[in-house]
Structures are given as structure tokens and as C-alpha cells.
Amino acid sequence: MKVGFFLWLLNQEKLLTQDNLQRRGWNFPNHCYLCEEETETVRHLFIECKYSKEVWNGISDGTGQHWNAPLTIKEILTRKRANDLNSKGKELWNPLQVATCWCLWKARNEVYFNGNKAHTQKIVKDIKVQALLWVSGNGCFKGITCKFGVLNWKLLFFDPP
Numbered sequence: 001m002k003v004g005f006f007l008w009l010l011n012q013e014k015l016l017t018q019d020n021l022q023r024r025g026w027n028f029p030n031h032c033y034l035c036e037e038e039t040e041t042v043r044h045l046f047i048e049c050k051y052s053k054e055v056w057n058g059i060s061d062g063t064g065q066h067w068n069a070p071l072t073i074k075e076i077l078t079r080k081r082a083n084d085l086n087s088k089g090k091e092l093w094n095p096l097q098v099a100t101c102w103c104l105w106k107a108r109n110e111v112y113f114n115g116n117k118a119h120t121q122k123i124v125k126d127i128k129v130q131a132l133l134w135v136s137g138n139g140c141f142k143g144i145t146c147k148f149g150v151l152n153w154k155l156l157f158f159d160p161p
């Protein structure tokens with residue numbers, strides 16, 4: 001699935017999560033593959049799941065903006081950034097929100113299809129790398145490797161004092 005199509009489905013809460021499959025007539029017990037406790041819905045998977053919350057907290061660290069769980073998926077995708085970010089931080093902010101949703105969905109699928117569950121710290125790193133890859137063509141990211149970006153995460157958002 002391409003990320004644009006994923007976002008379109010996500011925005012309409014039409015991703016094929018288990019509740020949506022059940023609505024289409026599939027019959028099976030529904031449980032979240034990430035926390036293994038709650039029922040899987042789009043909202044649970046991206047907002048309410050304790051596993052996803054850990055991931056959101058991980059990517060928010062250093063960006064000057066805490067993760068206050070929004071009420072809707074649309075609010076995630078229009079999440080406000082801190083006012084005082086430097087130019088790189090401003091460019092990175094939106095791709096970072098998209099990368100988080102995208103990588104959470106991929107992490108969920110990795111458990112669903114392959115039975116491989118990753119630690120939240122690994123997902124957080126994958127998200128940072130994905131977001132950095134998306135902005136790597138932008139002028140102000142010239143010469144910044146993903147490795148450097150992940151290791152110097154806070155410097156991408158705030159200039160040193």
C-alpha cells in the first residue's frame with residue numbers, strides 16, 4: 001500500500017482494522033495486536049492503545065510538543081507544532097506525524113501477518129528514519145544523514161542555545 005492511499009483510508013477511518021472487517025461480515029474474535037488487551041479500531045490503534053501512546057511519546061520527545069492524545073484521527077494529521085521550532089523542525093513536523101501513523105500500521109501488520117512484534121523503541125527509530133527520508137530532498141536537510149538525524153534528534157528541532 002502506498003502512503004497516500006493509506007492516509008486517505010486513515011482519514012476516513014476506513015483502514016481494514018478488525019472492527020471494519022467485522023462490519024463487512026467477517027467473524028472472528030477481535031483483539032489489538034499491539035497491546036493484546038483491547039478491541040482493535042482505527043481510533044484504538046492510532047490514539048488509545050498504550051503501545052501506540054509510548055510510540056507517540058517517543059517521537060514527541062525533543063520536539064517541544066508533548067503528546068496530548070487527540071480525539072480524532074483528523075486531529076493527529078493537523079497536530080500543531082511548537083511555535084519556536086527552527087527551519088528543519090518546521091519541515092519535519094508534518095512528515096513526522098504521517099510517518100508515525102504509517103509505521104504504527106506497518107508494525108501492526110508485522111504482528112498480524114508475520115507474528116513479529118517490535119519494541120516501541122525500535123518503532124520510534126523507524127519513524128524518525130522514515131520522516132528523515134521523506135524530507136531528505138529538501139534544501140535544509142542537505143548533508144544530514146538519517147543516522148546523524150536520529151542521533152541528534154533534538155538539534156533538528158531547536159538550534160543550540
Ligand SMILES: [Zn+2]
Pocket residue numbers: 032033034035036037038044045048049050051
Ligand atoms: Zn492496543
